[in-house]
Amino acid sequence: MEMFSSDSDSDLEVLAQLSDWDSSDSEPEKTVFSTFRRINFMESLIDAEFTFRFRMNKASVESVFNEIMPFIKVKSRRNNGIPPLHQLLLALRFYALGTMLNSVADFAGVSLSSACRIVADISAAIARLYNKYIFLHSRTTDKFYNISQFPRVCGAIDCTHVRIQSPCSTIGEEYRNRKGYFSINVQAVCDADLKLMNVVARWPGSAHDATIFNNSVLRAQCEDGILGNRWLLGDSAYPNRPYLLTPLLNPSTSQEIRYNEAHIKTRNTIERTFGVWKRRFPVVSLTMRLSLYNIQAVIIATAVLHNICRNCNIEEVPPEVEMPEESEITVTSENSDSIQNIRHRQDLILNYF
Structure with a gap:
């Protein structure tokens, strides 16, 4: 049974006010695609080929399409009247190919600037589904326990870096x-x-x-007791808290060693999640050359689609492009843990491990 949910911490209010894409409209488009014959990929491709090309199967694409239809601009100068389904498929191809926006523009028979706007609009529309598909729950506590017998785990937390082009000389170094x-x-x-x-x-x-x-809505919710008697597991980059357990940096006893081993194996689920997410939608693994607002929209949109794929048990498909080697950045905590903050961890080690 679902015990609790959380609001998005992804600034969806900002996404709703996405600026125009980076491409300029100052010069008229010279290429005309009015005679382009668009293919009905739902009929022309077999299921396996469709899933490989668009990273989702036909049923899930239809479901997403129905959910975002109210938010898609159908006929306007901004998208040259591209049919809504083709807009969605164009965005999915961009998520699959990453940086090759020219390819997806040619695929849909639209100009580059139109393709840019469509990806921005579709990403923002999908991101609006965040609260429906991404929320805290406690349904997999038993499954976490089965990994390495670590009790009362609600979730695993970590950070991953999404490569981008330098935004500008003013704030780029940040x-x-x-x-x-x-x-x-x-x-x-x-x-x-x-x-x-x-x-x-x-x-x-x-x-x-x-x-x-420390600056997230999630932390405030944890402080308010949203997890109940359950924990998040994080690596040593995070501060140890009564609701967030981290590994011991220098385990010395057999109990501490067992705690660390169970912690690491259970926490590994977040690394696996990042891997599955990035392989299905390589755009979040390659370097994005978009505005910051639009990059944020793409990240949230692909996160929503990742959960939809998991909900629908859609098979994992290999990436269509070459993926960079993942080399996560190792950091250590900048916080000093008080006796009160480590008491729960010590009690767990002494009484359970």
Whole structure:
């Protein structure tokens, strides 16, 4: 039974006010696509090919389409009257191919600027489904326990870096992370089924994981007791709290070693979740060359679609493009844990492990 839910911490109010895409409309388009014959991919492709190309099966695409239809602009100068379903498929192809926006523009028979606007509009529309598909719950506590017998785990939390192009010379260095590339540091919580339960996608790459958590709505909810007697598991980048357990940096006793081993195995679910999410939608693994508002929309939209795929048990499909090697940034906590904050962890180690 679902025990609690949480509001989005992804600034959806900002997403609702997305600015125009980075491309300028100052010069008229020279290419005319009015005679382009659009293919009905729902009929022309077999199920396996459709899923490989669009990362979702036909049934799930139809379901998403029906949910976002009220938010899609059907006929206007901004999208050249592209049919709504083609707009959605164009965005899904962009999520699958990542940086090749020219390819998706050619695929749909639209200009590059139209493709940019469509991706922005569709991403914002899908992001509006955040609260329906991404929320805290306690349904997988038993599944977490079955991983390594760690009791009362509600979720695993961590951050992952989404590569971006330098925003601008004024604030660009804020987005350069410890590995030297530009990124948005995305915080997420997952359940034992590898579904996302909370996503924060608005902090620059230089932000410390603990800083993101300490300034999040999630932390305030945890302080208010939303988790009950359950815990989140985080790595050493996070502060240990009564509701957020971290590993011991220097375990010495057999009990402490068992605690750390169980903690690491159980917490690994968030790393697996990031892997599944990025392989299905490579756009969040490759370098995005969009405005910051639109990057945030794409991150939230693909997170929503990831959960829909998990809910529908859609098989994992290999990426269509070459994926960069994942090398997460290791950080340590900048917080000093008080006796009160570590008491719950010590009690658990002494009485259970």
